[in-house]
Amino acid sequence: MSGNHETPEERRERMRQEELKKPSSSIQGSNLADLVGGLEWKGTGILVLLLIGGFLIYSVFFR
Incomplete structure (x- = not known):
């Protein structure tokens, strides 16, 4: 057996x-799946x- 286990x-x-x-046929930017991956x-x-906290702060101060 080889030691090529990954x-x-x-x-x-x-x-x-x-x-x-x-090469990709369509132009695509980075998406959430790439970020989370x-x-x-x-x-x-x-x-x-951070996203939830930012939304809460925004909704409290800018309501």
């Missing part, structure tokens, strides 16, 4: 990098809390 996270990242190298669950949770 974790699912490494495999996803490798596949994503290969996909980015291919690069973060761990803690980073995603912090991002969600």
